[in-house]
């Protein structure tokens with residue numbers, strides 16, 4: 001127990017440091033990649049949990065700070081973030097959902113950290129001492145947290161009509177979802193606050209669903225086949241430690257994203273452009289399914305290197321069939337080659353509003369103006385690559401977004417701009433779904449529109 005407590009206050013501090021950087025506009029995934037591997041899973045669980053309660057924690061923090069004449073050393077961003085994290089955790093404990101007092105767990109299920117209130121308070125005060133040498137910060141933190149415990153009902157009432165505190169999204173995000181889905185906006189917001197499933201896509205060139213299931217079972221990992229090449233896994237450990245990772249038997253990919261490659265209508269020998277390729281999840285799936293010639297383009301060199309690494313691990317990096325091109329589609333034709341493409345995947349950059357379950361910081365990092373910018377960028381990318389599609393060829397437009405501007409409105413505008421484009425059947429909008437504790441499978445929010453190019457008369 002002492003060891004757990006010792007490591008918990010350090011983990012709280014590392015988490016608070018990450019959260020303070022998210023407050024300054026940095027992506028949580030990038031920050032977590034720099035956390036020491038021994039601490040990463042715990043920091044990830046805590047920071048994701050805090051981000052899913054960020055609206056409530058901010059509202060309560062501002063009430064608590066208003067009532068104090070002096071906020072003192074808690075004005076440090078790390079200390080303020082520590083307080084936000086603590087409020088979220090104390091609230092979790094107060095609602096009675098915490099299960100294992102005094103133990104340090106990152107449960108695979110709902111993703112919520114589980115601690116008793118007194119442990120949170122005690123460990124947070126110790127963490128605060130590490131932030132501030134002045135004793136005032138730990139004492140202030142202690143006083144605020146204990147007051148939350150005593151006066152929780154008052155705090156709940158004080159923010160009852162505050163939508164940001166209620167739903168834990170910025171106001172513009174709530175309005176965007178409510179305007180688009182007036183009948184079920186609440187359930188969409190709620191589902192996007194649940195912890196996502198871990199889903200593997202089996203690499204049929206190296207393994208089989210049966211082989212992967214058996215190896216997971218042998219390793220004591222709970223897993224279930226959820227259709228096609230997809231296996232849902234219940235595991236809180238590092239992905240790389242699951243059996244078959246090094247051997248390239250599988251990749252991590254959500255069920256909705258696994259729809260992209262089959263939708264293209266792949267056939268052997270086809271020339272395929274993966275226009276926005278990194279980190280290469282869908283490129284790998286394409287190469288697993290058919291012997292195509294693939295050109296994978298991305299403007300981000302570091303991310304394009306991830307495509308190379310992923311394809312290499314999966315045994316798919318055949319130089320005869322695969323070309324990786326570092327290029328900005330809007331300003332270069334280095335990717336175009338001499339012949340047009342038969343199939344194009346345009347998995348364009350977006351707000352990622354469909355994958356907030358996986359990246360809860362996204363909602364807090366995005367601004368409403370970002371939406372207009374990504375919509376314009378998506379349009380420009382599609383317009384740049386459409387001429388490279390052969391008549392009779394197909395282009396699949398994909399976004400991991402549930403915002404209409406990045407989905408149906410973008411598809412309709414595409415038809416208006418390109419008279420030779422005709423729409424083919426495709427799923428369109430896929431709303432996110434959560435399976436909760438069930439061993440069925442939920443999925444991310446996505447949008448797919450498929451077009452073919454008509455031959456000119």
Ligand SMILES: C[S@@+](CC[C@H](N)C(=O)[O-])C[C@H]1O[C@@H](n2cnc3c(N)ncnc32)[C@H](O)[C@@H]1O
Nearest residue numbers: 276277278279280281282298299300328329347
């Ligand atoms: C949604 S991600 C693609 C995910 C990828 N298809 C997969 O399945 O792993 C969008 C990608 O588009 C790239 N991108 C954005 N603007 C671009 C541009 N103008 N030219 C080329 N790539 C671009 C980004 O660097 C990013 O890697």
